[in-house]
Amino acid sequence: MAYYKRKTGADRRRERVRAKLRRVAGDRLRLSIHRSSKHIYAQIIDDRGGRTVAAAGTVEKGLVGDIKSTMSVAAAEAVGKALAERAGQAGVKSVVFDRGGLKYHGRVKALADAAREGGLEF
Template structure:
């Protein structure tokens, strides 16, 4: 992929992200679960946008998984995040896929968090 294609790809994701963020706002009652994925790791955090605070965070860096760029690691992060969120008193969240397709690692993280008891 040449640099021009990469720039366009990043810009398209930015536009998708802006459209999602117009609709999804984290409140104290129902915070936002935001997902970021890189080639090596996946990160997720539960955010109260009104207070500007991250309530709970989990990632493949902190979860202690061997590799972070696969579906199994994303499932581990989703489960860890849901357990931390429940311990912090968060039961329901709004899912912010951050401009990524709901597919692969993003979907695995979301499904794992749902199975562990998080509502969204």
């Protein structure tokens, strides 16, 4: 007897977002975001090659610097800037934004805007 996990609304939303990304992406890499209650992580993924090209997160020492909280919009902006810088060093200019079913609001929006300011196009 096979085990079947019922899909939640978040699972269906995540699948819907990723399906649209596959249709629109073309040859671009994917900027994926994961937001937990304490931290935010972002990585640029090459789905064809199955590897991570660049990554940044608030868990890294020295990335957030003198910002008090890793749960703040300012910390998300720092992650976005660091990711854009690392992507530039890896030669990545254009990506497709995968919010992973999260609302484009708050920390997610701050990270995306900072990555755009850093030179990423999406």
